[in-house]
Amino acid sequence: MSKNLLATLSLMVLALTLSACDKSSTAEEKAPLATVRIETIEARPLTINSELSGRIAAPRIAEVRARVAGVVLQRTFHEGSDVKKGDVLFRIDPAPFKADLDSAQAALRKAEANAYQAKLQEQRYSQLIEGNAVSGQDYDNARASVRQTAADVAANKAAVERAKLNLGYATVTAPISGRVGRALVTEGALVGQNETTPLALIQQLNPIHADLTQSTRELNDLRRAFRSGQLQQVGQDQAKATLIQDDGSLYPLPGKLLFADISVDPGTGQIILRSEFPNPDLDLLPGSFVRVRLEQAVNREGISVPQRAISRDSAGIAHVLLLDSEQRVGLQPVELGAVQNDRWIINGGLKSGDRIVVEGLQHAKPGEKVQIDDTPLPLAQTSGQ
Numbered sequence: 001m002s003k004n005l006l007a008t009l010s011l012m013v014l015a016l017t018l019s020a021c022d023k024s025s026t027a028e029e030k031a032p033l034a035t036v037r038i039e040t041i042e043a044r045p046l047t048i049n050s051e052l053s054g055r056i057a058a059p060r061i062a063e064v065r066a067r068v069a070g071v072v073l074q075r076t077f078h079e080g081s082d083v084k085k086g087d088v089l090f091r092i093d094p095a096p097f098k099a100d101l102d103s104a105q106a107a108l109r110k111a112e113a114n115a116y117q118a119k120l121q122e123q124r125y126s127q128l129i130e131g132n133a134v135s136g137q138d139y140d141n142a143r144a145s146v147r148q149t150a151a152d153v154a155a156n157k158a159a160v161e162r163a164k165l166n167l168g169y170a171t172v173t174a175p176i177s178g179r180v181g182r183a184l185v186t187e188g189a190l191v192g193q194n195e196t197t198p199l200a201l202i203q204q205l206n207p208i209h210a211d212l213t214q215s216t217r218e219l220n221d222l223r224r225a226f227r228s229g230q231l232q233q234v235g236q237d238q239a240k241a242t243l244i245q246d247d248g249s250l251y252p253l254p255g256k257l258l259f260a261d262i263s264v265d266p267g268t269g270q271i272i273l274r275s276e277f278p279n280p281d282l283d284l285l286p287g288s289f290v291r292v293r294l295e296q297a298v299n300r301e302g303i304s305v306p307q308r309a310i311s312r313d314s315a316g317i318a319h320v321l322l323l324d325s326e327q328r329v330g331l332q333p334v335e336l337g338a339v340q341n342d343r344w345i346i347n348g349g350l351k352s353g354d355r356i357v358v359e360g361l362q363h364a365k366p367g368e369k370v371q372i373d374d375t376p377l378p379l380a381q382t383s384g385q
Contacts, residue, residue: 051292058208061202083179085177098167180200182200206280306344
């Protein structure tokens with residue numbers, strides 16, 4: 001084969017290659033751009049919530065106990081019912097206490113009679129002592145007798161009051177209003193014999209407390225953010241609490257934070273925060289395990305993005321697709337905070353005015369241009385933003 005023929009063939013191959021490249025580039029230029037929806041980042045006040053676990057606790061608990069010894073004659077309440085303060089719960093046989101009261105009253109009357117007699121004698125001696133009709137010793141004895149009988153009267157009055165108290169204790173009443181549980185004794189039981197026998201338990205259930213635990217590490221992180229000015233503390237009387245029920249649904253009635261304990265549990269390194277919730281239907285019972293979403297801080301310049309806008313690479317680093325001024329896609333790593341209302345709170349990586357891709361992520365590739373779909377989103381999608 002001649003050299004001229006080889007050169008001719010080479011030129012033909014080169015021409016064909018250049019022609020194919022031109023066609024490929026033309027096809028790429030004419031390929032349609034990926035369509036995406038975007039969201040423009042806007043800094044706004046965001047409430048920082050902490051989801052804490054704890055247990056339901058009754059605000060007031062009263063153990064009804066027998067304060068005097070005797071036999072229970074009657075139970076006057078229905079187990080599991082609501083009672084008011086002062087309602088009669090049990091009746092203990094009052095006969096012994098009535099007899100003690102009668103005896104104490106009789107002793108008081110006797111002491112008063114003795115005091116009256118001593119007073120009259122002291123008055124007579126006070127007249128006779130002036131004419132030396134009685135000795136000074138007799139007069140002093142009469143005066144001392146007045147004081148002694150007065151003391152006897154006071155002691156017997158106290159005994160009468162004690163006997164009245166014991167008689168009153170024979171009727172056992174509710175010390176607080178609330179819901180009474182099962183009876184711990186039955187009619188005919190001997191109670192209060194050398195001990196204060198428990199009879200029943202009353203618990204106040206509306207409103208009710210939820211005692212939550214939070215680690216000191218989380219509290220210290222919040223305190224540092226408060227001091228740096230990154231976050232603003234929510235006032236204790238303004239902090240809202242939302243209870244999350246067993247099935248994941250939200251308890252319909254909002255609660256509030258009452259206080260944070262001033263001591264740390266040395267065993268767990270946690271602190272107790274007490275919240276309060278209305279409980280009119282008694283859906284919340286003491287001892288139940290619950291989770292509570294508690295508002296503890298506000299970020300005045302907070303940034304959040306929809307959860308669907310976040311992707312992760314093979315190393316687990318979160319990122320978003322960021323558009324530049326030419327609508328070219330770039331990969332932007334972000335630092336994620338907590339999830340709130342189906343949105344990630346962003347702690348770093350984005351600023352107000354940035355445009356991120358929220359729909360069409362699978363079609364948008366870093367380095368490529370995209371076109372923006374500006375048609376309004378359905379109400380169901382926009383309401384969560």
